[in-house]
Amino acid sequence: MIRLSTIIRAASFIPLVGLAACSGDDNGDDNGDDNGSGSGSSSGDEGGAEPPTGDATDDGTSPGESVTAPGGTTDPDEADATSEGPIDDGPDTTPPQVTAGVEGNFGLIQLTAIATDDVRLDRVQFLVDGQPTGRSAPPAFLSLDPPDQYILLFDTSGLADGPHTLVARAEDRSLNVTESAEVVFDVDASAGVTELADNESVPTATVVASTQSQIAGRIVNVPTPGTTIVTVDYDYYRISLDAGEAVSVDMLANQVDFYFLTVEDANGVQLSNERERVSSYVSNVSFANGDAPQDVFIRVSSGPVDLETNNQYKLSLEYR
Ligand SMILES: [Ca+2]
Ligand SMILES: [Ca+2]
Numbered sequence: 001m002i003r004l005s006t007i008i009r010a011a012s013f014i015p016l017v018g019l020a021a022c023s024g025d026d027n028g029d030d031n032g033d034d035n036g037s038g039s040g041s042s043s044g045d046e047g048g049a050e051p052p053t054g055d056a057t058d059d060g061t062s063p064g065e066s067v068t069a070p071g072g073t074t075d076p077d078e079a080d081a082t083s084e085g086p087i088d089d090g091p092d093t094t095p096p097q098v099t100a101g102v103e104g105n106f107g108l109i110q111l112t113a114i115a116t117d118d119v120r121l122d123r124v125q126f127l128v129d130g131q132p133t134g135r136s137a138p139p140a141f142l143s144l145d146p147p148d149q150y151i152l153l154f155d156t157s158g159l160a161d162g163p164h165t166l167v168a169r170a171e172d173r174s175l176n177v178t179e180s181a182e183v184v185f186d187v188d189a190s191a192g193v194t195e196l197a198d199n200e201s202v203p204t205a206t207v208v209a210s211t212q213s214q215i216a217g218r219i220v221n222v223p224t225p226g227t228t229i230v231t232v233d234y235d236y237y238r239i240s241l242d243a244g245e246a247v248s249v250d251m252l253a254n255q256v257d258f259y260f261l262t263v264e265d266a267n268g269v270q271l272s273n274e275r276e277r278v279s280s281y282v283s284n285v286s287f288a289n290g291d292a293p294q295d296v297f298i299r300v301s302s303g304p305v306d307l308e309t310n311n312q313y314k315l316s317l318e319y320r
């Protein structure tokens with residue numbers, strides 16, 4: 001019962017993190033208990049596959065507690081463990097510790113924070129140039145390597161070239177807040193290729209020179225008004241491979257969205273493996289060319305269900 005009150009209390013702070021642009025599930029704004037499953041459908045199918053992130057910041061006294069839905073504590077052992085857990089009513093007056101970092105300078109970049117608390121961390125927010133990004137990184141967004149690292153993807157296409165600042169703000173469950181030291185990072189829109197509109201097919205593919213190794217795009221499904229029908233977005237990128245040359249494509253995308261990624265030839269024949277349903281931040285496909293030079297096409301497309309409002313992705317190419 002104590003846990004439930006905590007959940008309600010934490011949930012009451014959702015508006016503070018500016019969730020208007022979020023689908024309400026991916027940011028795990030409440031306290032990480034939902035592990036990013038769809039609202040109202042959190043049967044745990046994906047939650048169980050998520051890394052046991054809630055425990056990573058735990059003090060170890062209540063294993064498994066973080067993924068248990070309110071009212072779902074039918075296991076008497078678990079009920080005992082949670083009722084005795086120290087995370088609630090103890091007077092936690094010690095604020096978290098947090099440092100911030102950035103990976104990337106073009107398109108979608110990774111905002112990172114290493115954050116810990118003496119009792120239990122609730123979430124990490126990020127401020128770019130002093131403004132909240134509108135999404136917080138709950139424990140479900142926690143990386144275990146390195147330990148205690150929170151990650152949030154951020155689209156830099158709205159930022160001017162040049163230096164910008166990042167601050168990570170960590171909050172524990174007793175609402176103690178710590179802001180990190182400011183980190184300065186650069187944005188360079190010329191560091192990669194941005195997709196051109198109407199790149200729906202091989203003939204209209206966005207051409208990517210071999211000197212370019214980054215591509216920024218977004219998947220936008222177009223709904224048909226008054227129906228449940230959507231027009232799926234296809235993004236094609238043309239690259240040229242020499243004889244015997246191989247390309248490896250990393251796709252960085254938001255965790256909850258639904259993408260397909262593959263490499264095809266000019267006739268639409270699949271050349272690489274295909275990655276579906278991006279389930280981590282980075283998916284990879286690769287293709288090794290044969291004896292003749294040829295143009296090949298990286299294809300990104302979405303599923304018919306558009307789960308995310310943050311549809312940005314970034315492709316990082318490596319030629320070998
Ligand atoms: Ca604390
Ligand atoms: Ca697109």
Ligand SMILES: [Ca+2]
Binds near residue numbers: 197199200233235236
């Ligand atoms: Ca397109």
